[in-house]
Amino acid sequence: MSEQNQPLILVVDDYQDAREMYAEYLQFSGFRVAEARNGNEAVEQAFALKPDLILMDLSLPGMDGWEATRRLKADERTSQIPIVALTGHALAGASEGAKKAGCDSFVTKPCLPDDLVIEVRRMLGAARHV
Amino acid sequence: MRCAQASLEWLGRWVGIRRSVCLVVNAESSRLVGLAGHGVKSEDVELFSCSMADDSDPLVMALSRPQPTSFRSARGNGHAAGVPPVTPLGVTGPFVAYPVRGARTPEQAHGLLLVRTGADAHPDFAWLASVLGHKMEQIRGRGSLAEELRRLRRERALFYTIINSVTDPILLTDTEGRLIVANARAERLFASTEEDNEGRRRAVELNNMLFSAALSRSVVDAPAEARELLLVDPSDGSDLLFEVLSSTVEDPREGTGIVSVLRNITDLRRATEQIEENYQKVRVAEAAARAERDRLNLIIDSVADPIIVTDPGGATVLMNAPAEELFTVAVEAPPSAQRYVQANDAHFSSFISGLLLGESGPGEVRRGEIALANPNTGDPIPVEAIAGKVTTETGELTAVVTILHDRREAIDRARLFDQLQVASAELQMRVQSATAELATQNELLRRQAIELEQASRLKSQFLANMSHEFRTPLNAILGYTHMLLQGVAGELLPNVKRQLTRIDSNGRHLLTIINEILDITRIEAGKMPMQIVEFDLNELVPEVMAELDPVISRSKLSVRPRLAEHPPVVQSDRQKVKQIVVNLLSNALKFTHQGSIEVAVALNRAERAAAISVTDTGIGIAREHHERIFEDFRQVDDSPSRQYGGTGLGLAICRRLANALGGRITLRSEIGEGSTFTLMIPMDALQ
Numbered sequence: 001m002s003e004q005n006q007p008l009i010l011v012v013d014d015y016q017d018a019r020e021m022y023a024e025y026l027q028f029s030g031f032r033v034a035e036a037r038n039g040n041e042a043v044e045q046a047f048a049l050k051p052d053l054i055l056m057d058l059s060l061p062g063m064d065g066w067e068a069t070r071r072l073k074a075d076e077r078t079s080q081i082p083i084v085a086l087t088g089h090a091l092a093g094a095s096e097g098a099k100k101a102g103c104d105s106f107v108t109k110p111c112l113p114d115d116l117v118i119e120v121r122r123m124l125g126a127a128r129h130v
Numbered sequence: 131m132r133c134a135q136a137s138l139e140w141l142g143r144w145v146g147i148r149r150s151v152c153l154v155v156n157a158e159s160s161r162l163v164g165l166a167g168h169g170v171k172s173e174d175v176e177l178f179s180c181s182m183a184d185d186s187d188p189l190v191m192a193l194s195r196p197q198p199t200s201f202r203s204a205r206g207n208g209h210a211a212g213v214p215p216v217t218p219l220g221v222t223g224p225f226v227a228y229p230v231r232g233a234r235t236p237e238q239a240h241g242l243l244l245v246r247t248g249a250d251a252h253p254d255f256a257w258l259a260s261v262l263g264h265k266m267e268q269i270r271g272r273g274s275l276a277e278e279l280r281r282l283r284r285e286r287a288l289f290y291t292i293i294n295s296v297t298d299p300i301l302l303t304d305t306e307g308r309l310i311v312a313n314a315r316a317e318r319l320f321a322s323t324e325e326d327n328e329g330r331r332r333a334v335e336l337n338n339m340l341f342s343a344a345l346s347r348s349v350v351d352a353p354a355e356a357r358e359l360l361l362v363d364p365s366d367g368s369d370l371l372f373e374v375l376s377s378t379v380e381d382p383r384e385g386t387g388i389v390s391v392l393r394n395i396t397d398l399r400r401a402t403e404q405i406e407e408n409y410q411k412v413r414v415a416e417a418a419a420r421a422e423r424d425r426l427n428l429i430i431d432s433v434a435d436p437i438i439v440t441d442p443g444g445a446t447v448l449m450n451a452p453a454e455e456l457f458t459v460a461v462e463a464p465p466s467a468q469r470y471v472q473a474n475d476a477h478f479s480s481f482i483s484g485l486l487l488g489e490s491g492p493g494e495v496r497r498g499e500i501a502l503a504n505p506n507t508g509d510p511i512p513v514e515a516i517a518g519k520v521t522t523e524t525g526e527l528t529a530v531v532t533i534l535h536d537r538r539e540a541i542d543r544a545r546l547f548d549q550l551q552v553a554s555a556e557l558q559m560r561v562q563s564a565t566a567e568l569a570t571q572n573e574l575l576r577r578q579a580i581e582l583e584q585a586s587r588l589k590s591q592f593l594a595n596m597s598h599e600f601r602t603p604l605n606a607i608l609g610y611t612h613m614l615l616q617g618v619a620g621e622l623l624p625n626v627k628r629q630l631t632r633i634d635s636n637g638r639h640l641l642t643i644i645n646e647i648l649d650i651t652r653i654e655a656g657k658m659p660m661q662i663v664e665f666d667l668n669e670l671v672p673e674v675m676a677e678l679d680p681v682i683s684r685s686k687l688s689v690r691p692r693l694a695e696h697p698p699v700v701q702s703d704r705q706k707v708k709q710i711v712v713n714l715l716s717n718a719l720k721f722t723h724q725g726s727i728e729v730a731v732a733l734n735r736a737e738r739a740a741a742i743s744v745t746d747t748g749i750g751i752a753r754e755h756h757e758r759i760f761e762d763f764r765q766v767d768d769s770p771s772r773q774y775g776g777t778g779l780g781l782a783i784c785r786r787l788a789n790a791l792g793g794r795i796t797l798r799s800e801i802g803e804g805s806t807f808t809l810m811i812p813m814d815a816l817q
């Protein structure tokens with residue numbers, strides 16, 4: 001499998017340790033990875049790179065994950081890209097809010113890199129079937 | 131006169147008396163006059179006339195003698211007293227004078243028969259004298275008859291006038307009741323004429339019959355007694371009542387007759403009846419009045435309040451039984467009672483005198499309070515007296531009626547009412563203060579509730595934030611540890627791998643604690659949404675065992691499911707039920723070192739409940755710790771050096787979750803006897 005053919009995953013997280021950790025493990029697992037530190041960067045990167053999947057932390061400085069998701073899902077250029085929400089907020093309602101904003105899946109932190117990769121593969125498989 | 135002449139001639143012819151003279155007494159002139167003569171010149175007859183007043187005249191004397199008088203020497207023409215006038219009868223011849231008498235009045239001679247004879251007594255002379263006497267009497271009688279008739283007529287008229295003027299009917303009847311004489315009143319009742327109408331004639335007829343019947347009875351029964359007789363008024367047919375008084379009269383010529391006097395007592399009877407009727411009315415009225423009075427007495431006696439009626443003088447006329455208890459006393463009663471009665475009487479009298487002395491008016495009512503006393507006990511009886519005047523139509527005072535109303539009850543009531551009011555006011559004040567206090571408390575509570583709510587919200591927010599803040603670094607720790615263990619950085623030395631594993635397991639424990647705290651926070655904040663679905667509890671048990679399979683495998687304990695016979699389908703939150711059972715089973719595994727664990731499912735359809743119980747053969751829990759182990763962060767052994775790990779939040783969360791599902795968790799355990807934790811949930815959590 002050539003490097004160009006690997007799915008591109010956009011990891012959006014303002015917490016550098018977590019972002020780089022997931023990015024490193026996704027690369028270790030064979031994915032191409034792009035990173036964004038906030039909502040604005042996420043939207044810009046998404047328009048520019050057209051990733052195959054976006055891992056979106058919801059609590060972000062500036063434009064938050066919910067708003068960024070709404071924008072991306074509202075734009076036809078990016079509306080087809082699956083978005084997996086990542087959040088440390090385990091309180092009820094967090095996942096509901098994420099789904100309402102347009103997220104296709106929801107993962108609660110702490111999430112082991114291994115589990116995350118499993119979820120990413122599942123979502124990509126589902127998208128490919130569609 | 132003719133008769134006398136004929137008699138004298140008869141005498142001359144048959145006895146041979148040649149000369150005779152008849153003298154007659156003229157009552158009007160009171161003279162003895164010559165009536166007729168035989169053998170004597172008529173003028174000579176006159177010679178014998180003389181005055182009756184001359185008692186010495188032998189002829190007058192002869193009149194009054196019962197026997198014939200013989201005259202020896204003739205008298206001249208009326209000369210020489212004591213010498214009879216012989217001349218007309220013969221100068222020498224003697225003559226006899228026979229008094230002529232009638233049968234009715236033999237004592238008085240009507241005249242004299244002078245006969246010229248020598249013989250003193252010839253029977254024919256006496257006979258002729260008597261015949262002449264009879265005749266003369268007849269003639270004389272006839273002479274006064276007309277007068278007598280006139281007199282009789284007058285008397286008869288008078289008689290009729292008298293009896294007609296009597297207003298009562300008077301009748302003379304024979305013994306057979308036939309009418310002989312009747313006055314006008316009687317005739318109206320008993321006589322009718324042809325002109326009268328038939329009704330009247332019949333009435334008269336009826337009256338006659340009734341009268342005859344009454345008369346015959348009266349004569350037979352009691353002649354002198356007055357009898358009542360009902361007759362008919364022929365003029366109008368009305369009844370007339372009479373009282374009949376009859377008396378029998380004997381008349382030699384007419385025979386026995388009956389005089390009846392009828393007194394009209396119709397009006398009298400009517401008046402009597404009227405009186406009788408009035409009397410009856412009076413009797414009835416009196417009886418009614420008596421009954422009325424009796425009833426009135428009964429009424430006033432039945433009135434509980436004393437009633438006293440006094441006359442204008444203040445004397446008691448009437449009192450009812452309750453009044454008698456106050457104002458009368460038995461003679462044998464103790465002196466104290468006598469005194470109380472006297473005192474009562476005095477109080478009452480002074481009250482009444484105030485009314486009697488005051489202005490008199492029919493509507494006047496006097497009210498007052500009198501302090502009386504019970505004569506038997508001396509207990510004071512304050513009464514309210516209400517006295518009213520009873521007056522006649524003319525305004526004259528006839529009586530005073532006084533009603534005494536016992537005021538003890540009213541006073542008692544007033545006292546109780548006052549007490550009640552005081553109590554009520556006090557109560558009201560208390561209620562007001564309590565209400566105010568309550569309001570203050572409520573306000574405080576409300577503020578506290580708000581503060582608590584705020585605190586709770588802040589706490590939840592804080593915990594949520596803290597959880598997030600915990601997770602973020604923990605996420606990196608666990609993630610990198612995991613990456614290293616996965617060999618991202620190449621092969622690891624065994625000791626490094628063991629050390630990384632320690633980091634991983636402690637990190638996971640920390641995550642568990644954080645998650646459990648978060649669970650409690652969510653449950654307490656009510657932010658644990660229920661997702662009620664229908665599921666089979668029998669299916670849940672293998673899932674739970676599968677989840678804990680690594681632990682079960684490590685423990686070497688026998689874990690057996692015991693499922694319900696019928697599929698125990700319930701409506702509940704599947705995930706939460708599972709969480710509880712996982713927790714219970716993991717506890718059982720943790721505290722059991724040998725033996726077995728049984729996970730049983732049962733349905734109690736009667737109580738519409740399901741039960742999942744986890745029974746172990748573990749260390750058991752002392753009874754005093756049965757409650758404690760459900761508290762937050764608690765284990766039986768709280769010491770820092772405790773043998774068993776865990777957060778101490780597991781059962782606290784289980785209990786909270788069970789409550790949230792409408793169920794509960796029960797424990798049956800003894801030290802060393804193992805434990806049985808049972809989750810009971812309703813088959814339908816929505817109900």
